[in-house]
Amino acid sequence: MAQAPAPEPRKATGSGRSGLPPLETDGPVVLRFAPGPSGPLHLGHSRAVALNSAYRGLHNGKLILRLEDTNPAAVDPVAYGLIAADMEWLGATPDETVVQSDRLEIYCGDARELLSRDAAYVCHCDAEKWRELKRHNTACPCRGGKPAAQLVAFEALLSGGDGIIVVKTDLEDRNPALRDFVAMRVVETPHPRQGDTWRLWPTYNFAVAVDDYRLGVTHVLRGKDHLNNTLRQQWVYRHLGWDEPRFIHYGLVSIPDALLKTTTIRGGIASSEYSGWDDPQLATLVALRRRGYQPQAIMDYWVTVGVKEVDITLSWQNLEAANRALVEPEARRLFWVPEPFELTLDAPQPLEKHAPFHPDRAEMGERRETVEPGATIVLPAADVAQLAEGDLLRLKNLCNCRLRDGRLEHAGDDPVKGVPIVQWCAAGAPLQLLRPNGSQTDGIVEPAAAEMEGEVVQFERVGFVRLERSQALFLHR
RNA sequence: GCUCCCGUGGUGUAGUCCGGCCCAUCAUCUCGGCCUUUCGAGCCGAAUACCCGGGUUCAAAUCCCGGCGGGAGCACCA
Structure with missing residues (x-):
């Protein structure tokens, strides 16, 4: 067991x-x-x-x-x-x-038990009238019927007619939410799984009480919005002499x-x-x-x-x-250039990019790429806008450059302290970034992204994203 | 309106039942610094809270009373 x-x-x-x-x-x-x-x-x-x-x-x-x-x-x-x-x-x-919806026989069985214990009644009153009576702590005429007659009325409802099954509580309860509540009602709409086999359906509170008990649930853990529902469901437990589970509300x-x-x-x-x-x-x-x-x-x-x-x-x-704590150690790094701005690179000889897939985990390998002199480089427009003529910047994992006459002029390979470091692309593919606020940003992603569909990666200086075939979804910074 | 629940920093949380060890824990965020070829990660440091008012007590975030504030329910929805 x-x-x-x-x-x-x-x-x-x-x-x-x-x-x-x-x-x-x-x-x-x-x-x-x-x-x-x-x-x-x-x-x-x-x-x-x-x-x-x-x-x-x-x-x-x-x-x-x-x-x-x-x-x-x-x-x-x-x-x-x-x-x-x-x-x-x-x-x-x-x-x-x-x-x-597979358990209608069970609900009907327990409803009959309630009826025969005089703990429920079949009501044929107008909905609005019934509610109004409750508001004034008054019983409707149907409430007084004998159990035997109630059972007959219940069987009749299974095949036709209007009415509801109501659980008796305390009409004098100071909490209006807790006075007599509906256990079953007629719904003629066909059920997607059951078709029209049933027309009398249990309501939330009745079905929950029955199932929690019959399924042997020991702890009901649910939101505070169910506080009053718990109180209602407890009436079913008491009427039927059932042991209650423990109720916990967050x-x-x-x-x-x-x-x-x-x-x-x-x-x-x-x-x-x-x-x-x-x-x-x-x-x-x-x-x-x-x-x-x-x-x-x-x-x-x-x-x-x-x-x-x-x-x-x-x-x-x-x-x-x-x-982030989960994703950061595993996410491979990639350059993605938002709103790309094209510049031509002037260099004396071809340059080699060596960019690790993860800065703290060399075993994850690196992306390599050769950039020829005269190649077109794209940089984020926002970063270019920060630059004045002659300013030094570093193309990350490649070289230093100086901005001159709208071109990038090679200015040494070793990192220089204090120089802004920017991600860049030479080759690369267009890739749009979708943010959860609905905005979209066009950009260029480096070639290595081609085989990383479905991965969570980090676009350096942008944030973590998940790659799809032709777009990336922003995760978080 | 009636009924019920809750009230610790920006956010969440520990402590509240059994008052003192709480000038209040931890995480995250924020702000500095260090480190770093990312504005990621890591390291160091700082700032920020017991809803208010009474009461009990040598002593209250913790107990009592009263306010105030927030939330939920009052369906033939779940």
Whole structure:
């Protein structure tokens, strides 16, 4: 029984070492991540994934992915696969995946149990009227029916008619959010996976309570926005005499400069404002991945943030720092010249470029290139603008030059202290850099880039980027 | 409006339950310096915080009361 998923070797990278406080527990730990399949995961989701996954590792527990697709109208069939892929990329592959729309018999069973215990009722009132009555701590006429009659009404609803199943709570509760809540309702829209086999669908709170219990979840780790939902779900536990899991709520995260709302992104893609879910302007996981974010950086970041109930603002700088620490030792260096300015090089003889792929790791090799006298050299226009006639500058890893009459005049090979050092290209290919703010910069990249598609590299003096076939995506400085 | 949660530097975090070892930890950011044929990395240093007001106490970031501030929920969404 005690399944022990191999805890992946979790390397304690830099910042993430502080670690999470262990969970209170008296046995095996079962956790779950439960998104609705409406699109791929984004940075906001990744906190829940990271925390649940970190605790799985810490307690050698089990992590369930539960797809919450009980609203047929809000399901994107491709999202099931996208979400699974995102979790895998994060290194948080679930031990088990369950889909709520496969479990309708279970919800119906527990609804019947609720009804027969007089803990729920079938309501045929007008929605607005029912809410209004609740607001005044008043029961609707349907609430008083006998369990036997309620059960009959429930069976009838399965095949036709209007109505909802309501969980009885305390109508006198001072918190208006906690007075009687809907457990199941009729949705005629066909479900992408189930077609029209079912018309009575559970709501979020009911399905979650049932599944957390029946799946043996021991710790429910989720955002603070679920505080009231927890209170509602606890009514189901009490009515049915179930032992409760431990509930842990972490604070809300606000992510600056990021569009996270799935429906808005979907709209932006439809209107071609974004090229797709992985558009570099987005904070979806696929987009961050495409730009060169390392999953471990994201996971580490959330672990250092922890599980407190305070609301936080995500710090891109801190996340970038975590990613830079991972990427910097591995990233090969390359010259990329933004807004290239052409100059002719005057030199007495051919010059040899010896540029290491990594300044601190000679074993990574170097890029070599011969530059003939009279060759056209491109420099960043911004750097040329800084230069006055006769000024000395160094073409990095090549030679010193002096700017004379709009040409570059060779001025020695050995580095001279205090001289500006600039990246340059002689041969090279056009390459556009895309930044997450949507801007694009034209430039020339050195020949070595040709065989480095897909790599995260550092453009010297520019920042880390990920190379694609004919463009580069800016990662961070 | 009602209900619930939270409030340590720019950002995040440790400490708050069990008051003293906290003139408050660590990371990141910022600013200097060193180093470096990148404005990357590395090394050294600096600056910046206990929301406010009372109270209890020899002693409060830590306990109590009252303000103020932020957030969430009050869906036949998840």
